Amino acid sequence: MEQDYNYYKKIFASTPKPFAFVDFDLLDENIERIVTAAAQKNIRIATKSIRSVFILNYILKKHAQFQGVMCFTANESMYLVNEGIEDILIGYPIWDSEAVAQICQLNQQGKRITLMVDSVEHVHHLNKMAEAFNVTLPLCLDIDMSMDVTGLHFGVWRSPIRSVADLKEVVEKIIESSSVCLVGVMGYEAQIAGVGDHYPKQMAKNTMVTFLKKQSIKQLAEKRAATIQMIENYGISLQFVNGGGTGSLHTTTSEDVVTEVTVGSGFFSPGLFDNYRDFHYKPAAGFAIEIVRKPDTHIFTCTGGGYIASGAVGNDKLPKPYLPEDAQLLSLEGAGEVQTPIVYRGTEKLMLGDPIFLRHAKAGELCERFNHLYCVSKGEIVNKVTTYRGDGQCFL
Numbered sequence: 001m002e003q004d005y006n007y008y009k010k011i012f013a014s015t016p017k018p019f020a021f022v023d024f025d026l027l028d029e030n031i032e033r034i035v036t037a038a039a040q041k042n043i044r045i046a047t048k049s050i051r052s053v054f055i056l057n058y059i060l061k062k063h064a065q066f067q068g069v070m071c072f073t074a075n076e077s078m079y080l081v082n083e084g085i086e087d088i089l090i091g092y093p094i095w096d097s098e099a100v101a102q103i104c105q106l107n108q109q110g111k112r113i114t115l116m117v118d119s120v121e122h123v124h125h126l127n128k129m130a131e132a133f134n135v136t137l138p139l140c141l142d143i144d145m146s147m148d149v150t151g152l153h154f155g156v157w158r159s160p161i162r163s164v165a166d167l168k169e170v171v172e173k174i175i176e177s178s179s180v181c182l183v184g185v186m187g188y189e190a191q192i193a194g195v196g197d198h199y200p201k202q203m204a205k206n207t208m209v210t211f212l213k214k215q216s217i218k219q220l221a222e223k224r225a226a227t228i229q230m231i232e233n234y235g236i237s238l239q240f241v242n243g244g245g246t247g248s249l250h251t252t253t254s255e256d257v258v259t260e261v262t263v264g265s266g267f268f269s270p271g272l273f274d275n276y277r278d279f280h281y282k283p284a285a286g287f288a289i290e291i292v293r294k295p296d297t298h299i300f301t302c303t304g305g306g307y308i309a310s311g312a313v314g315n316d317k318l319p320k321p322y323l324p325e326d327a328q329l330l331s332l333e334g335a336g337e338v339q340t341p342i343v344y345r346g347t348e349k350l351m352l353g354d355p356i357f358l359r360h361a362k363a364g365e366l367c368e369r370f371n372h373l374y375c376v377s378k379g380e381i382v383n384k385v386t387t388y389r390g391d392g393q394c395f396l
């Protein structure tokens, strides 16, 4: 079975465009490969890269290695608890007192929502709130995993915990606070997991990134091991040590101290994930726009399509024309707010009303544009499920 232009065109012959879809045959392949790549470590699903409760549950039930989720906001954690999802780690610090209060109540009722901290201020604030609710809040420490080389910060600016001294201060604050407890440590090596090293026509950049990644992988593994050792020296027994993302599975899993890896993007494998040397997952999610004009022989202008990904602005944040093969965006127009011209010189006879299939640069952001995902398997639409947006949810 070849998932080519005519395969999807036939499946969606009577589906109004634009629409988004997930190919479950390809999703299943990705799930299998991710489970294998995780090499016996538990896998925590990054919800931001899925944003559909149906699909989160689908993946969670596929294999015993899937254990819990990493979500991105307090409101999302409450929504997921309501939807029956268990073992939730909020991957980023939260502050809003109303939200913290609600999470205290949920933990009081036996739900499991772990909060992220990286400073004495976070611990103090959460402890004060937890005391008021007479509950012990589980905390996870976020450790910075970036690498500084002269003039370059290779990594992201998130946690200020960069040294053992920084760590000591926060761990001791947690120990002396009566209503919080340290259950986990997370270190996200964004410079390995989230930076492609195999961009077409960018040899120099690829070589530099590959070199830096190699240095960084060694350094961060040593740092993570030292961090865990130091925490254990306080007599703390951690329930989990979380690391990585889709793009670092092959290296994060080789660290003995890591008990679980976070994976999100690999399931849909969006455009940006074509640019890694060490792995390739299948393009399991996409969207279709409709050709409504033909301003020149090889130009097919479609309605919509301007779904640009977040992050540093660059061409790689544009959606990627996927099928028919060799369809391209125009550099001067890109993907537009209401119209997107596509250049195509291939053999398909494209007509008004035909679809052009594209892939978003990032995984979950696609779901912020559509209420539903059509689920495809073995040549037909087998289901139509809601995204967060389709459930009326908008967290960020």
Ligand SMILES: Cc1ncc(COP(=O)(O)O)c(C=O)c1O
Binding pocket: 046, 049, 091, 188, 193, 194, 244, 245, 246, 247, 262, 263, 264, 265, 266, 363
């Ligand atoms: C804390 C954290 N862990 C893991 C990931 C990796 O997720 P993905 O597999 O979608 O790249 C991210 C992505 O930004 C993240 O912020």
